Amino acid sequence: MSLSLSSYPTRFAILTLLSATTVFFFYKSRRHLSKRLKSLNPISQNPIPKTPRGKIFFISQTGTSKTLAKSLHSLLNLNGFEFDLVDPKEYEPEDLHKESFVVIVSSTWEDGKPPSNAGFFVDWLTESADDFRVGSLLLSKCKFAIFGVGSGSYGETFNAVGRDFSKKLKKLGGVEVLEVCEGDVDEGNLDEVFGKWSKRVVGALSSLGENGGYMGNGIGDGSEDEAVSEGDDDEEYDDEFEENDEESGIVDLEDIAGKGPSRKKGVNDKLINGKLNGGTVNGEKAMVTPVIRASLEK
Numbered sequence: 001m002s003l004s005l006s007s008y009p010t011r012f013a014i015l016t017l018l019s020a021t022t023v024f025f026f027y028k029s030r031r032h033l034s035k036r037l038k039s040l041n042p043i044s045q046n047p048i049p050k051t052p053r054g055k056i057f058f059i060s061q062t063g064t065s066k067t068l069a070k071s072l073h074s075l076l077n078l079n080g081f082e083f084d085l086v087d088p089k090e091y092e093p094e095d096l097h098k099e100s101f102v103v104i105v106s107s108t109w110e111d112g113k114p115p116s117n118a119g120f121f122v123d124w125l126t127e128s129a130d131d132f133r134v135g136s137l138l139l140s141k142c143k144f145a146i147f148g149v150g151s152g153s154y155g156e157t158f159n160a161v162g163r164d165f166s167k168k169l170k171k172l173g174g175v176e177v178l179e180v181c182e183g184d185v186d187e188g189n190l191d192e193v194f195g196k197w198s199k200r201v202v203g204a205l206s207s208l209g210e211n212g213g214y215m216g217n218g219i220g221d222g223s224e225d226e227a228v229s230e231g232d233d234d235e236e237y238d239d240e241f242e243e244n245d246e247e248s249g250i251v252d253l254e255d256i257a258g259k260g261p262s263r264k265k266g267v268n269d270k271l272i273n274g275k276l277n278g279g280t281v282n283g284e285k286a287m288v289t290p291v292i293r294a295s296l297e298k
């Protein structure tokens with residue numbers, strides 16, 4: 001049977017073939033175009049991960065530390081560093097491991113204890129730091145600096161809380177970027193000491209920004225003149241950062257890291273067995289240890 005171009009079936013077959021080819025190439029070119037557009041716009045595919053804003057915690061009974069923390073907050077904002085001023089009472093310490101930079105301004109009270117707004121925060125840190133299974137990498141992404149407010153007349157417990165914070169955060173892997181600064185209300189120069197220390201915080205943040213250790217939008221280049229907006233103090237800031245002390249003693253870190261004691265209701269509510277219910281034991285708020293929590297979430 002001979003095929004003639006003029007025959008109806010042949011024309012129909014050619015037309016069908018042409019249509020199918022056109023549809024195929026149209027589809028292919030659209031896919032190619034959309035792929036190209038995506039590759040030209042990498043942000044839509046790989047959004048830049050959001051680094052959490054820094055946190056300034058004020059731990060204060062009568063407001064002194066809170067006032068100082070507020071002034072540091074203004075100074076950091078003025079220098080382009082994004083920080084939140086936080087009352088630890090309102091903070092979930094379980095989120096600490098997500099923080100990139102934490103500043104604590106804390107006073108010390110009777111018997112070297114912290115003010116009441118830090119009760120849970122301190123208990124959480126103590127439990128976590130004392131539990132060898134939590135490990136020393138829990139806060140390894142968190143850099144921190146501490147300013148203590150106390151009175152020298154209390155002798156051994158002078159600024160005990162600030163020093164204790166430093167020890168516990170370091171034990172959990174936090175990286176202390178400045179030595180604890182111990183302000184003494186009895187000396188009459190607390191504001192001045194705090195002002196100098198604040199400048200060193202700005203300097204440290206500027207240096208970290210350059211090294212990619214902190215993703216604020218700091219405008220300084222690490223020099224004190226540029227980083228600090230007021231004052232004429234020429235004290236050098238200390239930008240030596242302590243290396244993360246990676247001590248061993250970690251048991252099943254994957255299960256436990258980032259899971260210190262929690263006050264999140266959902267977690268506490270899961271503990272039943274007649275012991276814990278609604279996050280309380282005999283009417284008191286329950287502390288869930290990392291170990292209990294890890295086994296709950298398995």
Ligand SMILES: Cc1cc2nc3c(=O)[nH]c(=O)nc-3n(C[C@H](O)[C@H](O)[C@H](O)COP(=O)(O)O)c2cc1C
Nearest residue numbers: 060061062063064065107109110150151154158159
């Ligand atoms: C009852 C009492 C106990 C104190 N105990 C200590 C202490 O043990 N160690 C210390 O360094 N300062 C101690 N202080 C001093 C406070 O830390 C100081 O007054 C500080 O300015 C309070 O800051 P705040 O208002 O931020 O809480 C104590 C003060 C009072 C009134």
